[in-house]
Amino acid sequence: MTPFNEKQIAILQVAEKLFAENGFDGTSIRDISKVANINVAMISYYFGSKEKLLEGIIVYRGANLKLQMENISNQDVTPIAKIEGLVELYIELIHKNKCIYQIMNSEFSKQKRELDANLFNSTKKANFQILVKIIEEGQQQNIFKTNINVALIPPTIIGTYLQFYNSKHYYKELLGLENDVLFESYIHNELTQHIKQIIKSLVINESK
Amino acid sequence: MTPFNEKQIAILQVAEKLFAENGFDGTSIRDISKVANINVAMISYYFGSKEKLLEGIIVYRGANLKLQMENISNQDVTPIAKIEGLVELYIELIHKNKCIYQIMNSEFSKQKRELDANLFNSTKKANFQILVKIIEEGQQQNIFKTNINVALIPPTIIGTYLQFYNSKHYYKELLGLENDVLFESYIHNELTQHIKQIIKSLVINESK
């Protein structure tokens, strides 16, 4: 199904992790080869170059992301439940694929990288369309407001989550979350709840 | 006032810009020295190392940030106006100091960097305290809800803004913002309004 074989996937996963942790420039192919327990030359051999490896990660993850996102809107529940489900899914997906979102946000925003932005934008657009559909459904049922800026919903969800996660150290201290398990739990409960509340306040027609 | 002399500040400003554009690892001290029109050795000479230079940027900007943030809470307006003002200020500050926020978010979240996190956390905590004060003021006046998770307000503001800004390319296309001026204007109007609305929905006591 994927265009990558077993060993390539092993490399992709190690690379994804290290890129997310240390950045693209901060990760050498030697670092990757050491962690993945393969020869340095294998990366060039399998992917052609370090940049192509990055693109490989995107292709590998991108296919997955789009697929998972599509299920939510086809369920037979109220638009509000769909929105809540979408927020949950969004957070879950970003959390699971934190690595690639991290990469996307730090590497794609850099001017120097000559990456094919379309690799990501197509996924983004697809997700946007799904969201639009749900919103319109709620509007037709008069449950949602009419003037909703749909485009700003995804960056609100993703941004809030990532900003929180990237300041892990600070929030663990501030909120007294003594270990990573508590931190993860906080994300799953309080943060998710917080974001759900935000998004609902943006879309639900309170004046009804 | 600042512990940096004129030449050091010139270096700091160039470094800040380049770090934000290309990342810490993606920027060589030669790049910096070329743009700043100084000798390569100057950076090690003045700052000790490249990492110390990054810390220097934080110290240099941090002092500024804290200072500007404190003014808002001392004004004699309603808590709601203070919150609105704070959101505006937040966005304005992040927008102006995008560079350092970019750095903070991409470099501080990396495990490999041995940076003194306190350099930033102290500013964050100070800002948090200011926010707490405003919220409490509103709660005493019964204008704000009682159960507000104040800690999640800053990451919501900052995260949403940065996520939007970092996907500049995508949003310019999606929203038909043909040039950078229109993009900036969109941030100043729609995005700021969007974030204000979110934060207000989080704090204002609607049941009143």
Added chain:
Amino acid sequence: MTPFNEKQIAILQVAEKLFAENGFDGTSIRDISKVANINVAMISYYFGSKEKLLEGIIVYRGANLKLQMENISNQDVTPIAKIEGLVELYIELIHKNKCIYQIMNSEFSKQKRELDANLFNSTKKANFQILVKIIEEGQQQNIFKTNINVALIPPTIIGTYLQFYNSKHYYKELLGLENDVLFESYIHNELTQHIKQIIKSLVINESK
């Protein structure tokens, strides 16, 4: 007849061309395998090593060279005609086998290469003997000088030709030879005539 099979010969021909164009070190076995449309491992498999491949080229071409050279001296014409024929043949052969002569001159003169010089020297010596025979024939007929340094005749012919050919770019400009056809034609006429004249002046007894 040749000790090489069809696939080996295909490789030899590609390698000969690429070695002549880019040098031995400037040509990778991957370059060769790509052009020859074979697997990289084939070269080591068939020839043992890259150096052995070079020797293979020499063996392959050398056999040919010696063969063609022998015909000229057996014809029933005057020694002068034989010399003229020999010059023509020399130039024609070098021109046709420019590739291998190029290799021979650039790779054999290098100390680092551990090539079996005898592979070539035997051909050179055979050719030298043929030349000696013709010269002696002319001397017996009192048409040629008695004090002829036969050893210096071949390097004069070959050297002049190669030096001219290797400065193709320069001579095309200097002589106003606008395209390669004109350049080739110049070699066939003026240059060949020039070399013939030189060699004849070296051997023919003018005082007669």
Added chain:
Amino acid sequence: MTPFNEKQIAILQVAEKLFAENGFDGTSIRDISKVANINVAMISYYFGSKEKLLEGIIVYRGANLKLQMENISNQDVTPIAKIEGLVELYIELIHKNKCIYQIMNSEFSKQKRELDANLFNSTKKANFQILVKIIEEGQQQNIFKTNINVALIPPTIIGTYLQFYNSKHYYKELLGLENDVLFESYIHNELTQHIKQIIKSLVINESK
């Protein structure tokens, strides 16, 4: 006078020698740095790249070559003596600068190298003009033939010499030159004499 400092010249000389012996691709900058007893990084530091180093050699030697060549034609001797002197000078110069001539012939004739051919062609043209002047002088004095192809004289001299030199191994055996001193002596005497004779036969008007 030269645009190179002492250390750069040391590197240039080592590089010239190694390039001539092993070719451009056959010489690594580590080889050079080892022989020159300098750090590997110095070559990039001083010359920018390996290719620029090669160009440096050409610039360094080229200036010298042109200069030395100009003296011969200004002497107050017969045209024949001038031609003889020129041949001697040519051989001496090529012999001394064998390295760079070797490089010129093997690297410039390769298509892959993107070298500024003008670096050499200007020297070649200057030398050609000097030769033309001497020939014309002899023609005016009716000592030289009228139909002389001046362009073919330099490649005859250079080519014959280089072809002989590059087959050193072969000629030492053929001519019984037991050591390098004898080989050098042969070049200085027999080979030089041979080339002088050739060139004179090309230009001198025998029918006078």
Added chain:
DNA sequence: GATGAATGAGTGTTCATTCAT
């Protein structure tokens, strides 16, 4: 007999830093 996978050594180059002055 033939080949894709894999390897360790090597490539040119750039890196942050230090040194002598």
Added chain:
DNA sequence: AATGAATGAACACTCATTCAT
């Protein structure tokens, strides 16, 4: 106080070759 020169380590990548199949 300031800098050009210099360095060793690291960089991404390519090399010829070997090996398991």
